[in-house]
Amino acid sequence: MARIAIVTGGTRGIGEAISLALQESGMTVAATFAGNEARAAEFSKRTGIKAYRWDVADYDACQAGCARVAEELGPVDVVVNNAGITRDGTILKMDYQAWREVIDTNLGGCFNMAKAVFPGMRTRKWGRIVNIGSINGQAGQYGQVNYAAAKSGIHGFTKALAQEGAKFGVTVNAIAPGYIDTDMVAAVPGDVLEKIVARIPVGRLGAAAEIARGVVFLCGEDAGFVTGSTLSINGGQHMY
Structure with a gap:
């Protein structure tokens, strides 16, 4: 019987x-989205x-959504906490709402789904x-105190929950992507993007499929001895 995964x-x-990568590996996948x-x-x-459709920052919505997936597809075996938002700005310009929204979605969503x-x-x-953490949760990033704090928190959350799940066959790991060729990165001004790529030793942006392959490994049957780990996929930009 196929494993049931929520992304x-x-x-x-x-x-x-x-x-798509988890589906290709043989899992039955449910994908959540917030609004589009x-x-x-x-x-x-x-x-x-x-x-x-549900908001991962909403505790009750996560409870109800996961219960619905279990009812329609089967018990949930795999969760990939990928949902995240940005509300960038220096701390002098950042209001409390921008701080709270990013913490509640990017970090709180991990708790809500795991719970x-x-x-x-x-x-x-x-x-x-x-x-899914971030290179900016490991190294920090100017103008992202909210995002960096949330992503850094994910790495601590991962290590702590891994200790709770280990003896029950439940592994908990993180992936910290570097700069990946997505719509979000494509929106960065060209001159800024050039400077970013210049700091990546392999000389290019990453591909989303490269992150996905790491997820497939960590979710596999043969990854049971890997838990509490963070896999950095960043082209050598930050060696942590």
């Missing part, structure tokens, strides 16, 4: 690549992956949770 923010960008109905509908039609699925994984003695 948050799974209908576009890195999330879409992860959803048209994009989600196109994604589902093209891929056959069912899309579910919904971890008990079942523990009972069934098998589970995979992969949290």
Whole structure:
């Protein structure tokens, strides 16, 4: 029987690549999205992956959403916490709402989703949770105190939860992507993007599929001895 996986923010960008890679590996995938109905509908039609709409920052919505996926597809074996937002600005310009929204979505979403699925994984003695961090959570980034704090928190969250799941067959790991060729990065002004690429030793942006391959490994049957780890996929830009 196929494993059931949920990928948050799974209908576009890195999330879409992860959803497709897990599907190709033989899993039944549910992809969540926050608001773009048209994009989600196109994604589902093209891929056959069912899309579910809920806000990962909403605790009750995560409980209800995961329960719905379990009812429609089966018990959830894998969760990839990929959903994230940015509200960039220096601390002098950043208001509390911009801080709170990023913390609640990027870090709080990991808690909300894990809270919904971890008990079942523990009972069934098998589970995979992969949290998508960031190079900017490891190295920091000017104008991103909210985003860097949330992503850094993900790495600590991962190590702590891994200790709770280890003896029950539930592994918890993180991936810290560097700069990836997605719509978000494409929106960066060309001159700024050139400077970013110049700091990457391999000399290019990463591909979303390269992040997805790391996720597939960590979610696999043969990755049971890997837990509490952070896999940095950043072209050598930050060696942590």
